[in-house]
Amino acid sequence: MDTAALATPFPSAPPHFRVLPGFNLTLGYTLGYLSLIVLIPLTAVFLKTAELSLAEFWDVVTSPRVVASYKLSFGMSLAAAAINAVFGLMLAWALVRYSFPGKKLIDALVDLPFALPTAVAGIALTALYAKNGWIGQFLEPLGIQVAFKPLGVLVALVFIGLPFVVRTVQPILEDLDTELEEAATSLGAQRWQTFRHVILPILFPALLTGFALAFARAVGEYGSVIFIAGNIPMVSEITPLMIITKLEQYDYTGATAIATVMLILSFTLLLIINGLQGWTASVPKPRTGRDR
Numbered sequence: 001m002d003t004a005a006l007a008t009p010f011p012s013a014p015p016h017f018r019v020l021p022g023f024n025l026t027l028g029y030t031l032g033y034l035s036l037i038v039l040i041p042l043t044a045v046f047l048k049t050a051e052l053s054l055a056e057f058w059d060v061v062t063s064p065r066v067v068a069s070y071k072l073s074f075g076m077s078l079a080a081a082a083i084n085a086v087f088g089l090m091l092a093w094a095l096v097r098y099s100f101p102g103k104k105l106i107d108a109l110v111d112l113p114f115a116l117p118t119a120v121a122g123i124a125l126t127a128l129y130a131k132n133g134w135i136g137q138f139l140e141p142l143g144i145q146v147a148f149k150p151l152g153v154l155v156a157l158v159f160i161g162l163p164f165v166v167r168t169v170q171p172i173l174e175d176l177d178t179e180l181e182e183a184a185t186s187l188g189a190q191r192w193q194t195f196r197h198v199i200l201p202i203l204f205p206a207l208l209t210g211f212a213l214a215f216a217r218a219v220g221e222y223g224s225v226i227f228i229a230g231n232i233p234m235v236s237e238i239t240p241l242m243i244i245t246k247l248e249q250y251d252y253t254g255a256t257a258i259a260t261v262m263l264i265l266s267f268t269l270l271l272i273i274n275g276l277q278g279w280t281a282s283v284p285k286p287r288t289g290r291d292r
Contacts, residue, residue: 045263048256060257065233066242072150073239074265077218080157085211088165089203095166096173110167113160118223125156126228148230153238156224161214168210172203205277212273219266 049057060066094100095107113121129136129146136147146152176199184194222240229236239262246255 042263045256045259048253049260051253052257057257060254061261065237066239066258068234069237069239069242070261070265072153072236073219073262074269076150076153076157077215080154080161080218081211081215083154083158084161084165084214085207088162088210088214089169089207091162092166092169092173096170110163113163118160118221119227121159122156122224122227125152125159125224129155129228147228148232148236150229150236152228152230153225153236156228157218157221160221160224161218164213164217165207165210168213169203169206172206176202208273208277212270212277215273216266216270219262 052060091110095103095110126133126147128134129139129152131137131140131145131147133147136145139146144151146155180198181194184198189197220240222238222244225238226241229238229241231237231241239258243255243258243262246252246258
């Protein structure tokens with residue numbers, strides 16, 4: 001054996017190429033960006049609220065007008081997210097499974113609430129659902145008043161939240177293999193049984209994600225709601241409007257107190273939804289085309 005070959009060390013493995021910088025630098029950028037955008041503003045809200053005594057804080061956040069705005073904001077947000085979960089699933093199903101004239105146009109219109117300024121959406125909805133509007137003139141004789149009522153808030157929140165459900169569920173439906181449905185049908189399953197036991201378990205985590213996104217967007221919505229709501233005290237005032245009202249009165253501590261309650265309630269509900277999503281994701285599901 002050649003002694004020179006023995007003396008030559010084994011070549012070292014080439015360093016692993018990473019597109020992004022090292023872990024420490026990447027983590028530093030991430031924490032810095034997160035602090036500037038999220039952590040510091042939220043900390044400022046809590047610090048400003050801490051200027052109030054516990055009694056003053058309780059008086060601000062539990063006043064009848066503010067409590068009524070909590071009920072309207074969170075109640076309508078949950079209702080709008082639930083409506084979007086049902087009809088968003090139906091719309092995504094139609095866009096994925098069927099071909100029909102104008103399909104591409106409808107698919108593009110789904111993203112309209114993303115691009116449309118919220119104030120423009122509010123004005124347009126108010127014009128449509130007012131007493132003399134294109135739709136409101138037919139609802140008024142039936143005793144249904146949408147504009148300047150809580151129902152108008154629901155309509156606006158459904159409008160701005162629908163794309164979240166459709167765009168979350170649509171990719172999962174596109175990847176769902178129709179052979180699963182055919183196999184269930186061949187075994188004697190009815191349509192509802194096939195949907196309940198085969199399709200829904202696969203779609204439910206994505207559907208729950210869309211529900212959470214639609215709810216989160218609805219809770220903080222302001223521009224599209226204030227025009228159609230009418231902003232009647234104790235009737236159609238949303239919590240973001242109460243915060244703006246406090247700021248206009250230079251009551252910054254009162255505004256941050258309401259914002260703190262809204263933040264805590266929103267975070268708690270989203271935490272519950274995410275926990276439910278994690279639980280459903282751990283349940284075994286039928287295999288899709290992606291798993292093959």
